[in-house]
Amino acid sequence: MRLSTKGRYGVRALLDVALNNEAGPVLLKDIAKRQDVSAQYLEHLISPLIRAGILRSQRGSRGGISLGRTPEEISLSQVVEILEGSVAPVECVDNPEVCSRSSTCVTRDIWVEMKAATLGVLGATTLKDLMIRHKRKARPGPGTYSI
Amino acid sequence: MRLSTKGRYGVRALLDVALNNEAGPVLLKDIAKRQDVSAQYLEHLISPLIRAGILRSQRGSRGGISLGRTPEEISLSQVVEILEGSVAPVECVDNPEVCSRSSTCVTRDIWVEMKAATLGVLGATTLKDLMIRHKRKARPGPGTYSI
DNA sequence: ATAATGTTGATAGCCTTAGTCTACAACCAT
DNA sequence: ATGGTTGTAGACTAAGGCTATCAACATTAT
Numbered sequence: 139m140r141l142s143t144k145g146r147y148g149v150r151a152l153l154d155v156a157l158n159n160e161a162g163p164v165l166l167k168d169i170a171k172r173q174d175v176s177a178q179y180l181e182h183l184i185s186p187l188i189r190a191g192i193l194r195s196q197r198g199s200r201g202g203i204s205l206g207r208t209p210e211e212i213s214l215s216q217v218v219e220i221l222e223g224s225v226a227p228v229e230c231v232d233n234p235e236v237c238s239r240s241s242t243c244v245t246r247d248i249w250v251e252m253k254a255a256t257l258g259v260l261g262a263t264t265l266k267d268l269m270i271r272h273k274r275k276a277r278p279g280p281g282t283y284s285i
Numbered sequence: 286m287r288l289s290t291k292g293r294y295g296v297r298a299l300l301d302v303a304l305n306n307e308a309g310p311v312l313l314k315d316i317a318k319r320q321d322v323s324a325q326y327l328e329h330l331i332s333p334l335i336r337a338g339i340l341r342s343q344r345g346s347r348g349g350i351s352l353g354r355t356p357e358e359i360s361l362s363q364v365v366e367i368l369e370g371s372v373a374p375v376e377c378v379d380n381p382e383v384c385s386r387s388s389t390c391v392t393r394d395i396w397v398e399m400k401a402a403t404l405g406v407l408g409a410t411t412l413k414d415l416m417i418r419h420k421r422k423a424r425p426g427p428g429t430y431s432i
Numbered sequence: 433a434t435a436a437t438g439t440t441g442a443t444a445g446c447c448t449t450a451g452t453c454t455a456c457a458a459c460c461a462t
Numbered sequence: 463a464t465g466g467t468t469g470t471a472g473a474c475t476a477a478g479g480c481t482a483t484c485a486a487c488a489t490t491a492t
Contacts, residue, residue, distance in 0.1 A: 139288060139365075139403070141374040141396070142449065149392050166469070179451055185470070198459025199467040214395060218286075227288040244418040245296050248361060248410055249288070255402040256286070263395055271391040289480065313438065326482055332439070345490025346436040 144221040147175050148183040152217060153268050155193065156209050163195075163202025183221060190220050209269055215260035225260070226253045291368040294322050295330040299364060300415050302340065303356050310342075310349025330368060337367050356416055362407035372407070373400045 150173050158164045166184065170177040184203060187193045194206040205212070218225060226232050228249045234240035297320050305311045313331065317324035331350060334340045341353040352359070365372060373379050375396045381387035 139286060139369060139372045139374060140376075141286060143451095144449090146375055146392070149395075153392065176451070178453080181470075182451085188470095195469060196459080197457075197467085197469045198461095200460060201458085201468045203469085222286060225286045227286060228293055229287075242422050244415050244422060245293070245300065247418065248296075248406065248415075251406045251410075252403060255406045256399055259395065259398045259402045263398075268391050268395075271394065275389050275391060290482090291480090323482070325484075328439070329482085335438095342438060343490080344436090344438045344488070346434095347491055348437045348489085350438085 139227065141218070142222060144183055145218045147173065147180070148187065148221045149214060149217055149268075151175070151180060151183060152187065152192070152212070152265060153272065155203055155205060156265050156269055157272065159204050163200075163204045165202045169203070186220050187217070190216070192217065192220070205265075209266035210264050212265040213261050214263045214265075214268075215257050218260055224253075225256045286374065288365070289369060291330055292365050294320065294327070295334065295368040296361060296364055296415075298322070298327060298330060299334065299339070299359070299412060300419065302350055302352060303412050303416055304419065306351050310347075310351045312349045316350070333367050334364070337363070339364065339367070352412075356413035357411050359412040360408050361410045361412075361415075362404050365407055371400075372403045 151169050154169045154173055155164050158168075166180060167177045169175075170180045173180075184193060184195075188195050188203075188206070191206045192212055194204050196202055196204070215225075224232050226249065228246070230237045230240050230243070230246055231249050231253050234246075237243070237246075240246055298316050301316045301320055302311050305315075313327060314324045316322075317327045320327075331340060331342075335342050335350075335353070338353045339359055341351050343349055343351070362372070371379050373396065375393070377384045377387050377390070377393055378396050378400050381393075384390070384393075387393055
């Protein structure tokens, strides 16, 4: 039940762009350096996010990566599904026809609930939320910091 | 984010035992036949469940597999964790020390929530629940059947 | 004893993941 | 226009995990 590095690095890369975007596009290689990922591998994560419109790219000198939408509009469920595919724990959840038992299978019902629970968490969290959480952790104001 | 066949087949095998246990131990090969899994592969799923006390085995002729506890006492979270390991989507959720960023990483907080959501579903479901659901689906009483 | 069962460890094929390499396309500054 | 800077795309590879299968073994009822 592990997320692959695509999902993990991808979300972190996205947050990195969001936090460093104000002064203009962010260089792919700077993201790579900050996030400890090879630039060449990072391209594979950035690319599908661009195709999906979540990121925007500018080639050439003075180029780089920026957000394609506002942070409020980017939920983690979108990101993870783009990079990892469906979060369904079993294929029959999305495609009942792959298994002849689907209609009567009670374990499938549980897997459906599992997917919904996962999507509940990821769908309720946006990039904006992560930015806020990040600021709280990085610069705790009086009374706002806990544990 | 897929469950491997171990978790899927394992839960189904367990339910199979629960439903067929009344007349005594269930033959491994019968489970295999009903669940469409090779008996040899099934052994590898059964074995850890026996070690964990969830199943009990009886060797020799007239032997077979039976439940090691009552169905109410067997939650799917136990089963899945035995067969698949932790349901944490990222290792740092269980072992923060594997990543130097753990204490400040906001994405980790999301992965923690994700694990909790998954465990919420699996922990709240017992083998008994599956048996009840199964009976409802298999023999709908008047008014109880839906869809 | 013997047949029926479960147990264990070794092994192998296959697929996915993670990552690199190379050539290319677009763009800005000058 | 040109050259350097940046992102794009796809082929390729190494490593590891998953999904089994096989064979030898241990235990038990009869």
